[in-house]
Amino acid sequence: MRAFGQAAGTAGPPGSDRGSPTVTRRRWLEQAGRALRGTEASRRTAELLLCAVLDTTRVALIAHPDREVPPEAEERLAELLARRLAGEPLAYLLGWREFYGRSFEVDAATLIPRPETEHLVDEALARLPERTVHFADLGTGSGCLAVTLAAERPFWKGVAVDISEHALETARRNAERLDAADRLTFVCADFTRPGFWDAGDAGLHLVVSNPPYVGEAEYAALDPGVRDYEPKTALVPGPTGLEHPRAVVEAAWHILRPGGLLLMEHGATQGEAVRALCPPERWQDVETGRDLAGLDRYLAAVHR
Numbered sequence: 380m381r382a383f384g385q386a387a388g389t390a391g392p393p394g395s396d397r398g399s400p401t402v403t404r405r406r407w408l409e410q411a412g413r414a415l416r417g418t419e420a421s422r423r424t425a426e427l428l429l430c431a432v433l434d435t436t437r438v439a440l441i442a443h444p445d446r447e448v449p450p451e452a453e454e455r456l457a458e459l460l461a462r463r464l465a466g467e468p469l470a471y472l473l474g475w476r477e478f479y480g481r482s483f484e485v486d487a488a489t490l491i492p493r494p495e496t497e498h499l500v501d502e503a504l505a506r507l508p509e510r511t512v513h514f515a516d517l518g519t520g521s522g523c524l525a526v527t528l529a530a531e532r533p534f535w536k537g538v539a540v541d542i543s544e545h546a547l548e549t550a551r552r553n554a555e556r557l558d559a560a561d562r563l564t565f566v567c568a569d570f571t572r573p574g575f576w577d578a579g580d581a582g583l584h585l586v587v588s589n590p591p592y593v594g595e596a597e598y599a600a601l602d603p604g605v606r607d608y609e610p611k612t613a614l615v616p617g618p619t620g621l622e623h624p625r626a627v628v629e630a631a632w633h634i635l636r637p638g639g640l641l642l643m644e645h646g647a648t649q650g651e652a653v654r655a656l657c658p659p660e661r662w663q664d665v666e667t668g669r670d671l672a673g674l675d676r677y678l679a680a681v682h683r
């Protein structure tokens with residue numbers, strides 16, 4: 380464990396030195412925060428790890444800072460800190476990430492839900508009236524989109540599709556924990572396969588999707604925290620990055636009813652290319668939505 384203290388350029392955290400006395404929560408947080416670079420975000424990371432390992436809340440940590448960290452917990456914490464310092468995303472260490480105010484289980488087979496994907500939820504809820512809506516989520520991963528829509532609108536019903544059976548199991552568990560499982564069906568399928576849409580319902584009101592859209596060259600330049608830990612199949616569809624967005628637009632055209640809405644996330648430089656996938660004889664009201672950074676982030680298009 381000394382190695383990770385050295386990697387951070389600071390002394391190791393409590394527990395990194397075998398035989399060191401037991402430490403209090405306060406002291407562990409101070410030292411772990413420093414090892415993680417000493418920023419406000421580092422302190423928050425240290426708190427989240429300590430809460431997870433002690434199975435307690437932030438309020439309890441603040442209320443009882445002088446309680447001792449048991450030696451077994453210290454060992455587990457040292458291991459998690461070493462993994463974080465090596466670049467592993469916090470969400471994989473904790474086993475969850477928050478999305479639209481709910482906690483979603485994640486693991487190495489599921490993409491970590493991103494805040495920019497919440498725009499698809501905002502847009503769907505704002506555009507569709509308060510009545511029964513039948514929807515599909517193509518490439519559901521952790522289920523963050525499908526489960527959130529079903530949780531926000533208990534009278535909506537959805538099909539969550541993914542090529543990864545492992546990801547679907549995680550999505551199913553998230554749906555059960557968040558009381559949305561009875562309105563969702565989980566289907567293991569490849570949405571790029573010609574005729575994928577033949578097996579399903581052709582009268583949907585809504586298709587949402589955050590498909591893999593990173594091209595091979597862009598992937599090589601990604602932050603190692605993403606490239607080395609998140610599943611490549613969730614990120615890269617092929618050389619250009621447009622292969623799966625094209626397949627989603629095609630599938631959506633077949634499974635939406637006339638007037639049905641497609642909302643699909645894409646890369647910040649893909650707005651124009653993605654709009655070009657929606658010819659006027661098939662789609663109307665084709666628009667690009669922006670994220671909070673002002674970058675092109677998603678397609679909205681209405682089936683003719």
Ligand SMILES: C[S@@+](CC[C@H](N)C(=O)[O-])C[C@H]1O[C@@H](n2cnc3c(N)ncnc32)[C@H](O)[C@@H]1O
Pocket residue numbers: 489490491492493496517518519520521522523524540541542543546568569570571588589590591592612613614623
């Ligand atoms: C970018 S992730 C999005 C996950 C989740 N919807 C989210 O927003 O966090 C893309 C998902 O599409 C799935 N996927 C990739 N290729 C697929 C295919 N051909 N058919 C179905 N799902 C696919 C991946 O397994 C992954 O879960």
